[in-house]
Amino acid sequence: MQELINITNNMRDKKILVIGDIVADVYVDGRISRISREAPVLILEKAGERVVAGGAANVITNAATLGAEVYAVGVIGDDNYAESLRNIFKDLDVHIEGLVRDKSRPTISKTRIIAGGRATVSQQIVRIDSESHDPLSKKVEAELLAKIDKILPNVDGVIMSDYGSGTITSNARKLITRFAGKKKIPSIVDSRYNIGKFEGIGYVKQNDSEVGAFVGFELNDVTDLISAGTQLLTKLNVSGVLVTRGEKGMSLFERNGATHHIPVSDKSEVFDVSGAGDTCVAAFLLALTAGAQPAVAAKIANYASGIAVRKLGTATVSATELIATLERAR
Numbered sequence: 001m002q003e004l005i006n007i008t009n010n011m012r013d014k015k016i017l018v019i020g021d022i023v024a025d026v027y028v029d030g031r032i033s034r035i036s037r038e039a040p041v042l043i044l045e046k047a048g049e050r051v052v053a054g055g056a057a058n059v060i061t062n063a064a065t066l067g068a069e070v071y072a073v074g075v076i077g078d079d080n081y082a083e084s085l086r087n088i089f090k091d092l093d094v095h096i097e098g099l100v101r102d103k104s105r106p107t108i109s110k111t112r113i114i115a116g117g118r119a120t121v122s123q124q125i126v127r128i129d130s131e132s133h134d135p136l137s138k139k140v141e142a143e144l145l146a147k148i149d150k151i152l153p154n155v156d157g158v159i160m161s162d163y164g165s166g167t168i169t170s171n172a173r174k175l176i177t178r179f180a181g182k183k184k185i186p187s188i189v190d191s192r193y194n195i196g197k198f199e200g201i202g203y204v205k206q207n208d209s210e211v212g213a214f215v216g217f218e219l220n221d222v223t224d225l226i227s228a229g230t231q232l233l234t235k236l237n238v239s240g241v242l243v244t245r246g247e248k249g250m251s252l253f254e255r256n257g258a259t260h261h262i263p264v265s266d267k268s269e270v271f272d273v274s275g276a277g278d279t280c281v282a283a284f285l286l287a288l289t290a291g292a293q294p295a296v297a298a299k300i301a302n303y304a305s306g307i308a309v310r311k312l313g314t315a316t317v318s319a320t321e322l323i324a325t326l327e328r329a330r
Contacts, residue, residue, distance in 0.1 A: 020056025020161030
């Protein structure tokens, strides 16, 4: 356990580039007033609204709270959500010069309407997503590539967080993969829908359902899991595949043939799994940059994710919290 604590301490001030789909997670709280006379729906009185970092923005904030010096790269719109995210990043001393503003598209947002009352439990009743489905313009992509090219020589590791919104273009993938391979710096990708396009990157992080979708069969047992993880490892020619498995923990498959099954670190009540994968990928990559062997990095990521799932909504985990948890687990 002392090794994990030492690695976590060494994660501080590592320089990390995080590129991906920058998302504003918006929570609108409403108090139930009455039933509408226009339709059989609730009328809510707006009680508040908050914006938190989602998607790649959540990876950025998690890497920052875990102690890294983070360079954020992505595309934002010219709107209030963009400003809210920029302010969140500034408060965490994140470098934001890598953010490209595209006035032709909105900042990606996912707005959750939360309804509740004095005698009722608050719950989400609907989610409204807003984003452009058009590919990036050549001008915006060129600006994005220039930002990446300028930042890469200054970092110790790279995270690509792909939520399927098109920020990580083919050219961006190639640029990062070539650079990370040539300079031998740790790199990892977490891609929800397009993992097959990231051949040659350092490490891959997926959840078990995503891996199953990629290989084309359900993972009903450990044998299926090993088969799927090995296939993904071979097809993408990567150094390792990290698979998150919910209440069953994590599994790491390495190029050298080693397989590690890591049980959950804490079996207490899980409040919310939103964003826990972002915490996982940030902690894993940071641990690698701090000199951890992959299996040790996976254990640290497992502990960090265990903290995240016990928080409501998209949340971050701090280095102080992680070290305290590791100390208790001695």
